[in-house]
Amino acid sequence: MKASGGTHPVEFSIRRADDPDRRMEVLGTVVDSGRGHVFGWIAKLNEVANSATVKRFPQVEAQADADKPFEVSGYSNSRVTGGIYTCGPLTTVFTPERGKVYQVEFQFSGEHCEQHVYDVTQPRQRTLVKS
Numbered sequence: 001m002k003a004s005g006g007t008h009p010v011e012f013s014i015r016r017a018d019d020p021d022r023r024m025e026v027l028g029t030v031v032d033s034g035r036g037h038v039f040g041w042i043a044k045l046n047e048v049a050n051s052a053t054v055k056r057f058p059q060v061e062a063q064a065d066a067d068k069p070f071e072v073s074g075y076s077n078s079r080v081t082g083g084i085y086t087c088g089p090l091t092t093v094f095t096p097e098r099g100k101v102y103q104v105e106f107q108f109s110g111e112h113c114e115q116h117v118y119d120v121t122q123p124r125q126r127t128l129v130k131s
Contacts (some may be wrong), residue, residue, distance in 0.1 A: 001072065002059040003032045006108030008076045008085055009056050017068040024073055028060040030106075066098035074106035074115045087113035094131040102129065 003010040009031045013024035064070040075088040087108070094117050096102055103120045106113060117129040 001027065001030060001061070001074070001104040001106070003030050003074075003076075003106045003108070005032065006113075007032055008078045008087070008108060010074050010076045010088075010106045012060055012104070012106075013073045013075075013089075014062050015071040015073075016065060017070070018065065024071075027062055029056045030059055031056040032058075032108075064096045064102070066096055069093050069095050072104045072115070072117075074104070074113075076106065076108075076113060085111075088115075090115040092117055092131045094129055 001012045009029045011029045012027045014027055015022065015024050019025070071091060071093045073089045073091045075090070077084065077086045079085075088106075090106065090113065092104060092115050094102070099121070100119055101121045103118045103126075104115065105118065106115050117131050119127040119129050
């Protein structure tokens with residue numbers, strides 16, 4: 001799970017179909033370091049500073065059970081000049097297939113946000129998954 005398109009932190013939570021406790025499990029907070037958009041050393045500095053000081057990472061991972069619904073929630077809330085930016089929570093439910101690798105991406109687009117699931121089993125062929 002990762003964020004893209006903005007530098008606001010995103011908290012990801014999950015729920016597996018067979019979890020006896022129906023509350024969402026918080027996995028962690030991610031932030032887009034700008035890798036691929038700024039100089040590599042700046043992105044690395046952003047990643048180190050975020051992970052060491054405020055426990056925000058470039059991505060978080062979870063193991064999902066094949067053929068069982070998997071629910072992911074993304075939520076962004078941060079202080080900005082003149083107030084607070086909030087987007088979400090956005091919830092996506094999908095059913096992973098055995099042997100596949102998925103990426104949930106919380107995308108910022110101006111003042112709006114979206115959350116999508118991609119099949120990244122073949123990284124060069126990122127495919128949108130219906131959810």
